[in-house]
Amino acid sequence: LIAIVLSVAPAAAIVGFVPLALLYLAFSQLVSEHTRRVNVEFLYETAQNIHNTPDFEEAITSLLDRSLTSFHADFGSVLLKRPDSSQWMSFCVGQTSGGVSSIATAPRWTPPRGSARVLDRRKTTTSERRLLDQFVADHALVSTLMVKGEEVGMVIVADHGTNEAPFSEDDRRLFELLASQVAIGVENTQLERSLGVLTRLEEELRHQANHDALTGLANRPMLHSVLTQTANIDQAILLIDLDDFKVINDSLGHAAGDDVLIEVARRLRAAVRSDDLVARLGGDEFAIALSTSVTRERAVEAAERACALLAAPMTICGRQVRIHASIGVAVSTTGMPLEELLRSADVAMYQAKNSGKGRHKLFESGMNDSARERLQIITGLQHAVERNELVVEYQPIINLRQQTNIAVEALVRWNHPELGRLGPDRFIPFAEESGAITPIGNWILGQACVDIAGLKNAEGAPLELHVNVSPQQISSSEFVETVTSTLTNTHLDPRRLVLEITEKTALVDSSAVLNNVSALRTLGIQLALDDFGTGYSSLAAAHSFPLDLIKIDQLFVRALTSESEASLVRAILAMADSLELAAVAEGVETNDQLEKLIQLGCPFGQGYLFAPAMSLEHLRAWQLSDAHDLIVARGKLDSDDPSHRSNSAQRSPLAGTRIV
Secondary structure, three states: OHHHHHHHOHHHHHHHHHHHHHHHHHHHHHHHHHHHHHHHHHHHHHHHHHHHOOOHHHHHHHHHHHHHHHHOOOEEEEEEEOOOOOOEEEEEEEOOOOEEEEEEOOOOOOOOOOOEEEEEOOOOOHHHHHHHHHHOOOEEEEEEEEEOOEEEEEEEEEEOOOOOOOOOHHHHHHHHHHHHHHHHHHHHHHHHHHHHHHHHHHHHHHHHHHEOOOOOOEOHHHHHHHHHHOOOOOOEEEEEEEOOHHHHHHHHOHHHHHHHHHHHHHHHHHHOOOOOEEEEEEOOEEEEEEOOOOOHHHHHHHHHHHHHHHHOOEEEOOEEEOOOEEEEEEEOOOOOOHHHHHHHHHHHHHHHHHOOOOOEEEOOOOHHHHHHHHHHHHHHHOOOOOOOOEEEEEEEEEEOOOOEEEEEEEEEEEEEOOOEEEOHHHHHHHHHHHOOHHHHHHHHHHHHHHHHOOOEOOOOOEOEEEEEOOHHHHOOOOHHHHHHHHHHHHOOOHHHEEEEEOHHHHOOOOHHHHHHHHHHHHHOOEEEEEEEOOOOOHHHHHHHOOOOEEEEOHHHHHOOOOHHHHHHHHHHHHHHHHOOOEEEEOOOOOHHHHHHHHHHOOOEEOOOOOOOOEOHHHHHHHHHOHHHOOOOOHHHHHOOOHHHHHHHHHOOOOOOOOOO
16 A cells, blocks of 8 residues: 555655654654653662562562563572572572572573573573573573672573563663662671671670570579669568489489479479569579568568479479478668678578478578588588597387397487587588588498497397488499498498488489499398388388388377377388388387387387487497396286286386486
C-alpha cells in the first residue's frame, strides 16, 4: 500500500509519514522515560529495603522477588561465602527450590570482579555454560559481590528459555547497580553482626564476671557489690553451707555433685522473693541477701523456708539423695560495716552446724566467743595427733541376758592444751569440716586395735571392738588397705572388729563405698548402723545396706517409760530380728530402762548404768573387779522366784566398783 501511494503521489506520502514518525519517536521516548523511572524507583526501593529491613534474609528475598518482575526472569539467587569457610549459603526465589539453604554448592563460574555479565547459551564459552547448566538456565544476568575488594558472593537472575531474546545492555547496567546495592547490604550486615557479636560478647563477659557459671546465680563479687550499694539501709544476709556435701562428691562423683548444686540453687530461688539476691560463694556455700522489708522475723522465715526446701529428697543420677544445710542469719542496723555483717552470719552458720546441722541460727553477740573457740579447735586439730593430745577411751557393751561384757566401743577424747579435755561432740564436727577426720580416724582405729587385741572378758572370751568410721574414711580408696595393714600389724582377728557407720554413709549408693564395704566384709569385719532411728531413712538403710547390727539411739531408750516409745523400740527390735540383725541399746542409765529392754528382748546394751567410757588401764581394772559381774535382771530371765527377782532388780550393776 505504501509503495502504491509513493508511486502515485510521492509528495503527499512523505507529508503523511512525517507525523507518524514523530508520533512513534514520541511514544518511544515516553516508554524509555517510563522504563528509566521504573528502574530508578526499583533501585531506590531496593536500596531502602536492604538498608532498613532488620532481617537481612528477608531483605534479600524481597529484592529477588522484585528482580524477577523487573527483569522478566524465572528465578533468582544470591550466593554468599561463609566467613572462614569453604562453604556457601544461598537465598533463592522462583522456580528453583526457594528459601535459604545453609549449605549450597559453590558456583561453577563467576564473572570478572566488579562487573555484571549477560549470558546467552547460544553465545557462551564453555566456562559460562557450566554456570548455566548448574542453574538449568538459557539466559542469565550474573554479577559478583565485592566487599572491600574481596569477592564475597554472586547474584544471578535467569530464565529457562521462556524469553526469546536475552537480557539487554540496559538490563545489564541496571543489574550491575543492583549487585552493588546487595554488596553494600552484605557489608553492612557483616558490620552489624560483628558489632552484635561484640555486644553479646561484652554482655556475656559482664554476666560471667558477676555470676556463677554452674548455677547461674550471682557470685561473691556481685553479692559484695549489691550489699555495698545498700549499706545505708538495714540489711539481712543468710549464709548457707551444705552439710556433708563432700560425701556426695566422694561417693557419687563430681558430676552428681554439680547436679546437686544446681538443684540447691533452684530451691533457694524458690525460698525467697524474686527481688532478693541468691548467690553462690563457691564450693557448697551459698548466700541470700534480702532486698526489702528487712526484719529479723522475715530473715528467720526465709531461713526456715530454705531449710525445709533443701531437706526434701532430690533425685540425682537416678538415686534419691537428701541434702541438709546449716544457715547463719545476720541482720544489720544502718551503717554496720559489710565485713561485720558477713562475719556475724558466718559465726551464726557455724553455730547452726555445731548444733546438729540441718538448721538455722540467728546471730547473737555471745556467738563471737564460740567463733573464736571454733578457730582455736580447727587450728589445733592439725597437730593433735603428732602432739599426742588425743586419747582413746572404751565403753563396755553388755550382753543383757548373760550379764557379761562382750565388746567395747572406742571413743576419742582430746586433751586440748588451752580448752582442757574435750569430748568428741566438741571437735569431731570440726574435724569433718576441715578434712582432719581421716588422719584422726585412722589413728583411733590403729590405737584401739593395739589396746584391745589381747584383751578378754572375765569368762576369757576375746572382746569385740567397735570403732566409729566417718563417711570420708569409708569412701576413701585407701581405707581397705589401711584397715588391712592395721589388723595385720596389731594381730587383731578381723571378726572381732565392728565398724560403726552413720545413716548418711549407709544410704550412699556409690561404687567406692560399696566396693570398700564388700572388701571389708570379705575380711570378716562386721558393720553396725549407729544412732538408728534418728534419721529420715534409718529403715531404708537397714534394708539396703549389708549390716550386721543396729544401735538404737539413746533418745528412744530414755523415753522407754512411755508406752508409745516402748512400742517403737519393740518395732525396731522386731525389724532387726526379721533382718537377722543384732541390736544394741545405747545410753542405758537406769534399772527401769534395763528391765524394760530385757522385757522387750533387746540382746545388748551400753551406757552409764554399766560403765562409763574409761581408759585402757581402768578398763582392765574394771574387768578384774566385781563391777563386771552384772546380774541386775538375771532373776527375770532365769528364775521365777519372786524374792530372787526382787533382790536382783535392786542391785546396782556398778555395786563395788571403784571407777569414777
